[in-house]
Amino acid sequence: MHSAGGTVGARAPLLEADAIVTGRARFTTDLYRPGMLHARLRYSDHPRARVLGIDARRARAMPGVAAVVTAAEAPPEFNQRIGLSVRDRRLLADRMVRCVNDVLAVVAAEDEAIAQAAVDAIEVEYEVLPPVLTFAEAIAPGAPLVHEDKPGYETADYIRPFFSPTVDNVATRLRLEVGDVEAARRHSAAVVAGTFVTQRMEHFSLEPHAALAEWDEVGGRLTVWCSTGKPFRFLNQLAPLVGLPMSRVRIVTPHVGGDFGGKGQLAVEPYVALLARLTRRPVKGGYTRTEEFIASSHKTAFEIELELGFAADGRLLFLRGDLRSDTGAYDSYASMVQIHGATHLTGPYRVPNVLITGTVVYTNNVSSGSFRGFGSPQVSFARESLLDEAARQLGIDPIELRLRNAWRPGDVTATGQVLDPERIGVSIADTLEAARGVVQEFSASTPEVGGRRRGIGVASGHQGIGGGIWAGADVGTVIVKANFDGSMAVNVGVGDVGQGASTALAQIVAGELRLPLGQLVVNAERDTDLAPYDGGASASRQLFVTGSAAQAAGALMRARLLEIAGQVLEVATEDLVLEDGAVHVRGSPGRRLSFGEIVRHALQRLGEQPITVGRFAGPVVRLDANLRGAPFQAFDYVTTVAEVEVDAETGVVRVTRLATIQDVGRAINPMIVEGQMEGGAVQGLGFALLEEVVLEGGYVVNPHAFDYRLPRFPDAPSLKNVILEHPNPRGPYGAKAAGEAPLIPVAAAIANAIRDATGVRMNRLPMSGESLFERLSRGG
Amino acid sequence: MSDRTDLRLRVRVNGEEVMREVSPGRLLLDFLRDDLRLTAAKRGCDVQVCGACTVLVDGAPVSSCCYLAADVDRREVVTCEGLAHPGQKSKLQEAFIAVGAFQCGYCTPGMLVTATALLAEHPRPTREQVAEYMKGNLCRCTGYARIVDAILLAGGS
Numbered sequence A: 001m002h003s004a005g006g007t008v009g010a011r012a013p014l015l016e017a018d019a020i021v022t023g024r025a026r027f028t029t030d031l032y033r034p035g036m037l038h039a040r041l042r043y044s045d046h047p048r049a050r051v052l053g054i055d056a057r058r059a060r061a062m063p064g065v066a067a068v069v070t071a072a073e074a075p076p077e078f079n080q081r082i083g084l085s086v087r088d089r090r091l092l093a094d095r096m097v098r099c100v101n102d103v104l105a106v107v108a109a110e111d112e113a114i115a116q117a118a119v120d121a122i123e124v125e126y127e128v129l130p131p132v133l134t135f136a137e138a139i140a141p142g143a144p145l146v147h148e149d150k151p152g153y154e155t156a157d158y159i160r161p162f163f164s165p166t167v168d169n170v171a172t173r174l175r176l177e178v179g180d181v182e183a184a185r186r187h188s189a190a191v192v193a194g195t196f197v198t199q200r201m202e203h204f205s206l207e208p209h210a211a212l213a214e215w216d217e218v219g220g221r222l223t224v225w226c227s228t229g230k231p232f233r234f235l236n237q238l239a240p241l242v243g244l245p246m247s248r249v250r251i252v253t254p255h256v257g258g259d260f261g262g263k264g265q266l267a268v269e270p271y272v273a274l275l276a277r278l279t280r281r282p283v284k285g286g287y288t289r290t291e292e293f294i295a296s297s298h299k300t301a302f303e304i305e306l307e308l309g310f311a312a313d314g315r316l317l318f319l320r321g322d323l324r325s326d327t328g329a330y331d332s333y334a335s336m337v338q339i340h341g342a343t344h345l346t347g348p349y350r351v352p353n354v355l356i357t358g359t360v361v362y363t364n365n366v367s368s369g370s371f372r373g374f375g376s377p378q379v380s381f382a383r384e385s386l387l388d389e390a391a392r393q394l395g396i397d398p399i400e401l402r403l404r405n406a407w408r409p410g411d412v413t414a415t416g417q418v419l420d421p422e423r424i425g426v427s428i429a430d431t432l433e434a435a436r437g438v439v440q441e442f443s444a445s446t447p448e449v450g451g452r453r454r455g456i457g458v459a460s461g462h463q464g465i466g467g468g469i470w471a472g473a474d475v476g477t478v479i480v481k482a483n484f485d486g487s488m489a490v491n492v493g494v495g496d497v498g499q500g501a502s503t504a505l506a507q508i509v510a511g512e513l514r515l516p517l518g519q520l521v522v523n524a525e526r527d528t529d530l531a532p533y534d535g536g537a538s539a540s541r542q543l544f545v546t547g548s549a550a551q552a553a554g555a556l557m558r559a560r561l562l563e564i565a566g567q568v569l570e571v572a573t574e575d576l577v578l579e580d581g582a583v584h585v586r587g588s589p590g591r592r593l594s595f596g597e598i599v600r601h602a603l604q605r606l607g608e609q610p611i612t613v614g615r616f617a618g619p620v621v622r623l624d625a626n627l628r629g630a631p632f633q634a635f636d637y638v639t640t641v642a643e644v645e646v647d648a649e650t651g652v653v654r655v656t657r658l659a660t661i662q663d664v665g666r667a668i669n670p671m672i673v674e675g676q677m678e679g680g681a682v683q684g685l686g687f688a689l690l691e692e693v694v695l696e697g698g699y700v701v702n703p704h705a706f707d708y709r710l711p712r713f714p715d716a717p718s719l720k721n722v723i724l725e726h727p728n729p730r731g732p733y734g735a736k737a738a739g740e741a742p743l744i745p746v747a748a749a750i751a752n753a754i755r756d757a758t759g760v761r762m763n764r765l766p767m768s769g770e771s772l773f774e775r776l777s778r779g780g
Numbered sequence B: 001m002s003d004r005t006d007l008r009l010r011v012r013v014n015g016e017e018v019m020r021e022v023s024p025g026r027l028l029l030d031f032l033r034d035d036l037r038l039t040a041a042k043r044g045c046d047v048q049v050c051g052a053c054t055v056l057v058d059g060a061p062v063s064s065c066c067y068l069a070a071d072v073d074r075r076e077v078v079t080c081e082g083l084a085h086p087g088q089k090s091k092l093q094e095a096f097i098a099v100g101a102f103q104c105g106y107c108t109p110g111m112l113v114t115a116t117a118l119l120a121e122h123p124r125p126t127r128e129q130v131a132e133y134m135k136g137n138l139c140r141c142t143g144y145a146r147i148v149d150a151i152l153l154a155g156g157s
Helices: A017-021 A056-063 A112-121 A135-139 A182-185 A229-243 A269-279 A287-296 A335-343 A376-394 A399-403 A428-444 A502-512 A542-570 A596-606 A670-690 A747-756 A769-778 B026-037 B090-098 B108-121 B127-133 B145-154
Strands: A037-043 A050-055 A067-071 A102-110 A123-128 A170-178 A189-197 A210-216 A221-226 A249-253 A284-288 A302-310 A314-330 A355-360 A450-464 A471-483 A488-492 A521-522 A578-579 A581-585 A593-594 A613-618 A635-647 A652-664 A719-725 B008-012 B016-022 B054-057 B060-063 B076-078
Touching: A037 A269, A037 A287, A050 A102, A056 A067, A056 A112, A067 A112, A102 A112, A102 A269, A123 A229, A135 A314, A135 A355, A170 A335, A170 A471, A182 A355, A189 A376, A210 A450, A221 A229, A221 A269, A221 A578, A229 A269, A249 A596, A269 A284, A269 B054, A284 A488, A284 A542, A302 A376, A314 A376, A335 A376, A335 A581, A355 A613, A376 A399, A376 A450, A376 A747, A399 A428, A399 A450, A428 A450, A428 A635, A428 A719, A428 B054, A450 A747, A471 A502, A471 A542, A471 A596, A471 B026, A488 A502, A502 A542, A502 A581, A542 A578, A542 A581, A542 A593, A542 A596, A581 A596, A593 A596, A635 A747, A635 B026, A652 A670, A670 A719, A670 A747, A670 B145, A747 A769, B016 B026, B026 B054, B054 B108, B060 B108, B090 B108, B090 B145, B108 B127, B108 B145, B127 B145
Parallel strands: A037 A284, A221 A249, A314 A355, A488 A521, A652 A719, B008 B076
Antiparallel strands: A037 A102, A050 A123, A067 A102, A170 A355, A189 A302, A210 A221, A210 A284, A302 A314, A450 A635, A471 A488, A471 A613, A578 A581, A581 A593, A635 A652, B008 B016, B054 B060, B054 B076
C-alpha cells in the first residue's frame, strides 16, 4: 500500500474550524437576500378529519401578506403524491388530513410575525373523524382506514415486494427464513425470549430545518439553499415538484448543523420554492423547535418479540423475531428502517436457523423514520439484552458467549452475504477481546458506596456500510484540479453535516499527493450545479464510497504529475518520487520540479490543466422479496462497555463510564473518529435513559426543549475510546466508517449494567428512573 | 415591522457604539441577527434551554432568544464575533480547535460565549464546575467531553 505522507492518520482540525469558532460559519438560517419574504406553514388541527373548507380570505387581506397558497391554488405538479418509498402524501392536504403534520396552507409575508398571524387567521372547517393511534388499533379488523386509496399507490421498486396493496392499514410486511427454526428449537438446550419496546426519539439537530429559495425569472431557474447532507437527493425530489428539469434547479448546502438521519427528506424546501416562484421574491422558511417535533419525522419505535435458542456449549441454534412498527400517516423511511433492522437482527453472529417477520402499519400519528443507526440500535437493544440473559442461564461469561458465536471470515449472514475476507473483513471478535480488558479495568476500581449499586454491562453491534441496499449500487465521484501554483482544488458532492467528511476526503487526497493539507481546498458549499453527484451522508457510506473516489482522484493526479515531470526532466517515472509538493529524481538531490512548475508546463506547453476524476462504484446484490441478497460493501463492528450506578432508593441510573471499542478499518483522522464515538455514546445514553417523544391522541405532548430530556453536560459519563484498525481490503487506506456504529450497542450495554447492578431486566426504553423504581419496588 | 412606538436604542456591541430604532417587543436575538447581521448567535429552541443564542450582556451570559433588545439600552453586548479581534482567536477558541470540541458547529458560538463567562468567574475551574456551569448549553454531536477538555485547557487546569 502506498504510504500516506503524514496526512492520513493525522489529528487535523476540521477545515471549517476557524469559521466555526469565530462565529462566521454561515448556516442556511444565516443567509439573507434582498427583498426576502418569510414563510410559515398552516398545519392540520386534527389527526384525522375530512376537510370541508379552507377560508383564507382574512389572511390574504392582511397587510404585508404576499401569498397564501392551498391545494386549490397550487400547480398540479405540486399536488402530486410524493414519498420516498410509497407515494402516499400530498404536500398540501385537500380533502383529508391524516395527522397533525399535514399542511393545509402556506403563507409568505414581509416578516415572520405577519406570516404567523396570517397562518393563524386561516379558517378551516373539518368533519372530525376517530383516529387510528396504535399498532393494535391499526391491524384490528374493521379499523378505520388511514389511506382509503392505498392499493393504487405507486411504490419505489425496492419497497414493492414488501408493500401491502390490499385495503387495510398495513404499509409493508417482511419475512426472512433460513433453515428450520422449529427443528432447531427441539434441539436447543436453552431458549430465552422476551418482548422489547423502543421509543420515538427526536433527532434534535441543534440547527432546525431551514431553506431559502430564489426564483430567477429571466433565466427560469430556481436556487434553494437548505440544510441537508443529501443535496443531490433533494435535487431529484424537488425538481419534479416544481415542474422543472434538474438543470433548472440548483441546490446549495452551506454549513449544515447536524443531521442524525433527520434531514434526508424534503421538509420546508418545496414550500419556499413554490412561494418564491409565485411571488417572484426570495422566500426563507424554517421549522421552529416545536415544529421539529411535529413536522419532521421521529426515530421509528420498534416492538420486538425475540427468541434465541442455544446448544449447551453456548452456540446459537436459532433466532426467531417479529418486528412491529408504526410509520405514522406516511411511510417515508419506516419500512426501510424495519427492513434494515431485520437484516441486522442476528447481529454479527452465526445463526444457522432464522425466522424474522415484520409489519409496518399506518396510523394517524405523525411520521416516524430514519435516525442514525437506521433500525440497528433498536434491534441491538433486544438481541444484546437477551444474549446477556442467555449467558446467565448457560453460566457462560457474556463476552465469551458472544465470542463463541461471533462471525468469522467465510461465514454467511442471514441475508446470504458471504463474509469474504478479501472484500469485507470480519473483526467483531477483536472488539470483544479488547472489551475483556476494559471490563477488568472497570471492575477493579470504584467500590460501591452507600445506597448505590454498581453494575457493568457489555453489548455489541454491527452496521452495514453503503447505500446499495436500496439503489443496487453505490457511486462516488471526486474531482481534483491542479492550480497554477501547484495547490489543489478538490470538488466533492458529499454531505458534510458536521461529521468531518470534507476534512477526511482532503486528508486522503493530500495523502496520495504527499501534499500538506494547507495546499488543498475543498468546495465549502455543495452546489449541485458544480459538484459531482453523490448519494450524500447516509448509510455509513460517505468515507468508504466517496473516500475511495477521493483516493482514486488523488492517485490519478499523482500519476499525471509524474508523467508530465518525467517528460520535462527526461526521466522514467519509476525514477521519480513525490515529496513536499514537488517531484524529485531519485538519487539526484536537487533535480526536482515543484507541482507549480509542472502545472505551468502543462498549461503553457501541453495546453492542459491537470484535472482528474476519481470514481468508486460499489455494485451489490440487492435484497429480494425474501430478504436475501448481499447488500453491503462492508461492516463496522463495535462493542460497548457501560458502568452504571443505580440509586436503590429512587431507581435513578447514573452512567459513570462508557467505553466504545470500534473497528474503523483505518482512522483517517483519529480526532474525528473519537468525536463520532463519543457523540454516538452519549446519544445512545439519551436513547437508553432519557429521551422520548410522547404521543397522545395523535398529538405530540412534549414538543419543546424543556419537556424533552436531551443529555446535558452533567449527564455525560467518563468516555473511553478504543479504536481498532483492521484495514478493510477495499476501503480508502483500509478505512470503513465511523458515525453510526458507536450508538448501536449503548442502550443494551446500559440495560445489561442495570441488570448486573439490580437483578432487574429492563425491556422498554427509555429506562427512566421512574420505571426502574417501579420494578425495584415490585422486587424485580 | 416598524411601528410608531419604536424605541431609540443605544448599545455597545462587540466594542462598537450602535444606535437603532427597535420595537419594544423585539428580541435581542432578532436584533443582533436580522438588524446587525451578527449571525453567530443561533436560534435553537426559543425557550432558553439550548444555549445556542447565548451572548454576554455586561459580561453575564444571557439567552438572547428570551431577552428584549430594549433591555440592553446603554449596556454592553458581546457576541461570539466579538470574543477576539478580527483575524485573531482567543485562547479558548484555540483550545476548542486543538481538542476537536465541535462537529457541526451550530452550538459552538453559544458554547464559547458561556465558557468565556465561566473562565472570567472561575479562571481555573474543575471538571465538575465546568459541567455545572455549562449545563444550559446543549450539544448533540460531541458528547460534551471534548468541550470540557477545551475549557480546562484554556483555563490552564
